[in-house]
Amino acid sequence: MSSQEEYQRVPLPALQELVCDILIRYQVPKEHAIIVADVLTSADLRGVESHGVGRLFSYYLGRLERGLMNPRAHVQVMRQIGSTAVLDGDNGLGHVAGYLGMEKCLELAAQHGLAITVVRNSNHYGMAGYYAMMALGKNMIGISLTNSQPLTIPTYGRTRMLGTNPISIAFPGGGEEPFVLDMATSVVAIGKMEVYRRKDLPVPRHWGADRDGMPTSDPNEVIEHGGVFPLGGPAENSGYKGYGLAAVVDILSGVLSGAGFLTGVLRPVDEDPCNVGHFFAAMQVDAFMPLHEFTDRMDQFIRQLRSSPRAKGAKQIFVAGEKEFMQEKRNRQLGVPIHPKVWQSLRDEAKRLGLRLWE
């Protein structure tokens, strides 16, 4: 958000209700619409605008409207052995499959101490961190991974073979907020390239490759012909590590679940099911040590990092998730900031569907 002032501030419950009501008009059952609305608005609430309600039309409603995604998906457990389960998302909204997949994982971890569930035949599930954070309320550590449409080129390659395949892991905190890592395994999101293109600015040469697989500062070349580099950048900056991580996420989410993998994961603009896969894990903290001892140690860990000497000119050392919790606190008070264009499209859609709108 460059200029906060233009953004519409919407109270969280009103925003959730609006998104929920719109989804219901697209034949999504209410209990599922509530989940999707919560995942999407949580992203905006935490300042992760790229994964928020701004994607409602292009990623979700568009596909529902075109009959490419199942609004009334019946997410099913296909296989359950011990503390593991495999679910089928029935080509429904990824948020529903993700929510039910993590819920199942937490249920199994409550019985067994730890658990893993995988989901196949799903779609884009929004912000990975949402599902990892579902573990926090149960005093568990939560992990959420997903594959996604190809955008990232492998090291020494030149075509998009891997998604931005995020890794999220959430640890309960004590006096401090939880530690929540939620990161794409690419250097940057393609959306960041688009911002540079709109502003006609060159991008840093470690971000993306041209049609030949070579580093370029031309965002247009990256968007139209090349792809983004895995975390690290080109090979000489250890981009093969990000490539390795992206591959691991694809194997755990896609290969192991029976979902698509690599170019077998389709894009929201494609005409067939995306067949996205997810991976969830949860572990009870007190299987390892008493909860209060762990959260005390987490507090020490966070405080020691935060109070370590800062780089010249740096104001603050953050830990993962800290900025998002600050945003969340602020936005709960002031309302969730929604980009004016997104707000306009929500208003238009509400009007078209004859829904009451918060003003």
Add this chain to the structure above:
Amino acid sequence: MSSQEEYQRVPLPALQELVCDILIRYQVPKEHAIIVADVLTSADLRGVESHGVGRLFSYYLGRLERGLMNPRAHVQVMRQIGSTAVLDGDNGLGHVAGYLGMEKCLELAAQHGLAITVVRNSNHYGMAGYYAMMALGKNMIGISLTNSQPLTIPTYGRTRMLGTNPISIAFPGGGEEPFVLDMATSVVAIGKMEVYRRKDLPVPRHWGADRDGMPTSDPNEVIEHGGVFPLGGPAENSGYKGYGLAAVVDILSGVLSGAGFLTGVLRPVDEDPCNVGHFFAAMQVDAFMPLHEFTDRMDQFIRQLRSSPRAKGAKQIFVAGEKEFMQEKRNRQLGVPIHPKVWQSLRDEAKRLGLRLWE
């Protein structure tokens, strides 16, 4: 290895025996010495010279000699609940604690489908991938993490707070070799900086920071006063992602196990126990899908990546572990390549101890 020619080629069994015999003279019981020798020589075998027998003196024998590490450690399970266990390494060789920690994990995973073990009060355990790969023979997926002495600076920081904290994960392959990721969460190892310093060459500015936490091309400044950047590099190249990953490894290995974390993990040159922590996980593939189906899918995954269009001038697209398996194959035939200086020190030590030496 820049010039292979100078390296001594030693048959693997002879090298293992020599390292084992030396360790035994340092009061390490034979069954433990065999483990340590296997871990160290495996690294050289796979071309990971930085984690091989070249470290025997500085990281291990030196500490044994000075009485800072326990040669006859009694590694114990301190807590076992369901499919989780916490072990204490008794300040012994990290390889022994690592091996026994992963062995326990595999035993629990065989019963429960998946398992996690953590180890505290340990020392440097060598190559992380060794332990992850122990899962392969059991048709399981293996994960191995460890924290280590502080070398990496947090984003916006300027002092070493985190280790190079590696992540390793191994997946069984079918016709193809297993997929084995084994990577530090820093951009590069400090050892790479030392190579540049010896050659009086500037290092890429994304690798390390000076005393102010700013990117520098002076390897001396990085080694003496600054530290290496986390994977990604400085903040603007998404180095906060590598920082987040390094922190996650420290939390899982150190905070959760009861070991040291951050600057609480000491260096091999320090005068107190290092209190390193490890984290191991294993999961049975056939809890999720029939093994042959998974290995078929892994083969497809690997072949699709490898045969995707290459960048201009690139000869080959690799998958994680592929180069190391190629090295291993070659070195099993030709003998394990040992740096002349390392070979000399092994010979000298053997002579001093009155051990028979392979020639």
